[in-house]
Amino acid sequence: MSAQPSMQEMIAAAQTILGNLLRLLEFEDARIETATADGQVFFQIVTADAARLIGRTSQTLDALQFLLNRLLSRQFEESPYCVVDAEHYRERRREKLLADAHEALARVRQNGRPWRMPPLNSMERRIIHQALKDLPDIRTHSEDEDSEGRKRVVISIAEDFQPAGLPPPAEPAPAAPE
């Protein structure tokens, strides 16, 4: 690795790796659409066999994304983070998780009891933590792994929160600046 490689070079290398992996995984028809945003690279894979590519709870997609990033970081000192997606699964999953989180939030605010989300992987848990992190009356934390190595997010009322009046409405409240 001599001169600092350009973003274009690194994207081309990532496309090559991803294309090789898809061929070895026997997705003969796969086509890769590439987009970039905020220094990240997004690969949308178009294939008739998207269900197999995504896998149960997106485990195949996640494995592919993890290995692509590992291989790319072996090639370049500072490689961009790559997101691998198919049928816009990640976008749909994110919307579903946010809807679930806001439903749980409403429940916690109503009855004051902690709510445990279903087991989620680290990327999914991050989406929940991020979505709720600016609410002054709410805390989120991840539980320890269960016997199957899965973790859950727990949503609860912040112990140190002093309500100024009635709790805010249940709808996704924008983080109110103090």
Place this chain on the structure above:
Amino acid sequence: MKELIEYVVKALVDHPDDLRIAEIEGERTIVYELRCHPEDVGKVIGKSGKTVGAIRTLLSTVAARQNKRAMLEVVE
């Protein structure tokens, strides 16, 4: 499937020439035994086994197409 393991692991290790993959095929199960340079074992396994776990996940999607189970073991 051997080609898939080879492609990923060769790109991960510092000593690709020391890589050996044995394929033991049973009726329903194929076992891959991977041997590599001692310095590379950690890179193949990854933090809390995440790398080898990801390779196993990819292997199983290919194996399932042939109604088989594929196993990957890193032999020390």
